[in-house]
Amino acid sequence: xxxxFLWGVSTSAFQIEGxxxxxxxxxxxxxxxxxxxxxxxxxxxxxxYHRWPEDVKLLKExxxxxxxxxxxxxxxxxxxxxxxxKDGIQYYNRLIDQLLRNGIRxxxxxNHFDMPETLIKRYNGWLSRQSVDDFSAxxxxxxTLFGDRVKTWLTINEPLMLMxxxxxxxxxxxxxxxxxxxxxxxxxxILLAEKKAMKLCHDIVPEGKIGPVTAFQNVYAASKNSxxxxxxxxxxxxxxxxxxxxxxxxxxxxxxxxxxxxLKLAPTVTNEDTEIFQSSFPDFxxxxxxxxxxxxxxxxxxxxxxxxxxSVDFSIDMGEERKTNKWSAMRxxxxxxxxxxxxxxxxxxxxxxxxxxxxxxxxxxxDNGEIHDCERITFLREHIKVCQRLLDEHVPIxxxxxxxxxxxxxxxxxxxxxxxxxxxxxxxxxxxxxxxIPKDSYYWYQHFLSTGGL
Ligand code: BG6
Numbered sequence: 001x002x003x004x005f006l007w008g009v010s011t012s013a014f015q016i017e018g019x020x021x022x023x024x025x026x027x028x029x030x031x032x033x034x035x036x037x038x039x040x041x042x043x044x045x046x047x048x049y050h051r052w053p054e055d056v057k058l059l060k061e062x063x064x065x066x067x068x069x070x071x072x073x074x075x076x077x078x079x080x081x082x083x084x085x086k087d088g089i090q091y092y093n094r095l096i097d098q099l100l101r102n103g104i105r106x107x108x109x110x111n112h113f114d115m116p117e118t119l120i121k122r123y124n125g126w127l128s129r130q131s132v133d134d135f136s137a138x139x140x141x142x143x144t145l146f147g148d149r150v151k152t153w154l155t156i157n158e159p160l161m162l163m164x165x166x167x168x169x170x171x172x173x174x175x176x177x178x179x180x181x182x183x184x185x186x187x188x189x190i191l192l193a194e195k196k197a198m199k200l201c202h203d204i205v206p207e208g209k210i211g212p213v214t215a216f217q218n219v220y221a222a223s224k225n226s227x228x229x230x231x232x233x234x235x236x237x238x239x240x241x242x243x244x245x246x247x248x249x250x251x252x253x254x255x256x257x258x259x260x261x262x263l264k265l266a267p268t269v270t271n272e273d274t275e276i277f278q279s280s281f282p283d284f285x286x287x288x289x290x291x292x293x294x295x296x297x298x299x300x301x302x303x304x305x306x307x308x309x310x311s312v313d314f315s316i317d318m319g320e321e322r323k324t325n326k327w328s329a330m331r332x333x334x335x336x337x338x339x340x341x342x343x344x345x346x347x348x349x350x351x352x353x354x355x356x357x358x359x360x361x362x363x364x365x366x367d368n369g370e371i372h373d374c375e376r377i378t379f380l381r382e383h384i385k386v387c388q389r390l391l392d393e394h395v396p397i398x399x400x401x402x403x404x405x406x407x408x409x410x411x412x413x414x415x416x417x418x419x420x421x422x423x424x425x426x427x428x429x430x431x432x433x434x435x436x437i438p439k440d441s442y443y444w445y446q447h448f449l450s451t452g453g454l
Contacts, residue, residue, distance in 0.1 A: 005391065006105065006399030007449055008066035009059070009421065010356050012112035012157065014042050015408035017072065019049035023087035026078030028114040029125070029170035041414075046406045046424045047434045049091065054436065056098050058422060059405065062442060063449035066105040068355055068401050069095075070112035070157065073138055076145075080116030081134050089145055096149050107355075107401070108150045109213065110139055110197060112157040113168040113411070120170035126162075126186045127171050135193040140200050147205035154286055154355065155194040158215045159243050163187040165411075181265050188267035191246045192276055198247075199280035209283040212247040213355050216240050216287035216344065218336040222296030235295040241347070248285060248348040250278040284398060285344050288356035289383075292336035332359075334382040341390055341397055351396035357383050358403035358419045360410070363439075371423050371439040380441060381454050388454075402445065406436070421445060 014020075014030040020042040021027065031042045048055060059067055073080065075088035099106050115125050123130050143153075162168050163183050171186065194212055201210040217239040221232035242256045251274070260266035337354065344352045359379040363371050380402060387400045407420035414428040421442040425435040448454060 003398070004065060005397075006066040006107065006152075006353065006401070008064045008068055008105075008107065008399060008401040009062070009405035010068040010358075010401040010403045011048070011405050011408060012070040012109065013072035013075070014045065014112070014114050015404070015410075016046040016048040016069075016406055017075075018043060018045040018047045022049070023091070024075075024078055024085040025072065025088060026074035026080070026085075027117040028072065028074040029117060029120060029168055030114045032117055032170075033167035042409065044426070044431060044434070045409045046426075048406065051434070051436075052095055053098065055406065055422075056095070056102060056104070058436060058438065058442075059099070059104055060102040062421070062446050064104060064445075066107050066152075066399065066401070067099055067405070068107040068109065068154070070109035071142055072114060073111060073135075074114065074116040074118075076141065077116065077138055078118075080119040080122075081137060084141065092146065096146060100149060105152065106146075106150050107152045107154065107399075108142075108146065109154040109157050110142060111135070111155070113162060113165070115168075115170055117170070125170045126189050127182055129189060132189050132192045132196065136196040136200065139193075139197040140204065143201055143204040143208070147201070147208055151205065151208050153197075153201050153205070153208060153210040154213045155197050155210065155247075155282075156190055157213045158288065159187055159190045159194070159212075160239065161215060162190060181267070184260060184265050185267040187243070188269065188273070191243065192273060194247060195276050195280055198282055202280060211282040211284040211286045211350075211353065212244065213286040213288060214240055214244055216289055216340045218289070218292040218333070218340045218343070220292060220294045222294050225297070227297035228295075231297045232295045235293070236343075244285060244344075244348070246277055247282055248350060250281065282350065284351040284353055285348055286353045286355040287340060287344060288403070289337050289340055289354055290332075290357065290403075292333040292339075332379055332382075334386045337383055337386045338390055338395075341395055345395055351398045353397065353399040353401075354387065355399070355401050356403035357400065360417045360419050362416060362418060363423075365423060365425075365437055369437065371437060373439045373441050376421075376439070376441040377444045380445065384448065385454060 020031045071092060076085060078085050096106050119125050119134060125131055163186050198210050201208045217236060219232045219235040221228040237253060237256055241253055245253050257266060341352050359376040361373060363373050365371050387397060390397045402421060404419040406422045407415060407418040407424040410417040415426060416428055421439055423437040423439055425432045
């Protein structure tokens, strides 16, 4: 029987689990990020680590057939390597079993923005070639432990975000404003680690499928001038294809590499690395899609951008009305989802899966304790319509996951930025009772999943 289309919701470990130092878990980069003066930190997050039985019930009632979550590397291997944490493994085993008992397929990301702190102290994390081997050992362990039940795997979430965010990768070299060759070398190791994980998955997990996860940027040209059109093409290359080509084609795009060489930013690539890049290929491409962007040829010196990106002007003013919401300089663009999917399918000849799509707001419950998040519903409806159209057109799209199941720790804004279909009763400064309140969007998705009607 053909695999069903995966209708799901998406999360990541550090954004929902909490229990950052409980039951033997080691600290990770996201637990020790500087600059957090409130309780919106990973010690509690959405408290999923303690409340997952209740949350799985909510998933079941929602009617999704799949749930995306990530494994915390330092919950499984507190020091990144060596001794395994039995409690951490038991937690993931129970969660996986409970999902399967409820007919929900676990879709597991090996790594979502967190790295064991010990590995930062030991050798600067992803900046060292040693991270490739240590990540491979961790991935091998994960496939061995869970691969009998988990058949859909994702490698490393959004390598470009990971490379540029010192809070995630733990490196002081990774300042996005002044990236150096270290950033690009780091990305190179991340991509090698991802490749090795793909090979291990195929070797270890019977019928296992694995794919990379990128934040795909659909880029429009600011005008029909050829310079702007060229800039938009370069932007897509620099933001997405550069990374995905390694995963799916086994090499960096030629012009990206020569550009990096020109800027003295190119990573060192050994012959062995070239072989590793060709040693395994993904079964699908997963992409996180929130909005499209517009780019043009730079009219003035783009000094604020990292050198690699300076050939493109991303700062085109698109006007308030075209922004998705107050956080986004980008615009909600459901049609861009279709364009993204088709671009990826055409370039890589692989099925695609939307692993994140969602809408952030600040809504708190009203006087009746309800959350009428109409704008989120509109956003989701329009994007789901696009998925349905893609299916009708026989574009090989295999899943769609809403970011996010629960209100969770936003990468940058803690709990003041809420993406959840389910409200979590806490704020950045007050750790209330963490009660779950399904929002109108939860009931809307539930209705869609049970009737197919939008
Ligand atoms: C995606 C990440 O890029 O964007 C998620 O995979 C993240 O982890 C989401 O939460 C939204 O970004 P933010 O910074 O608003 O939480």
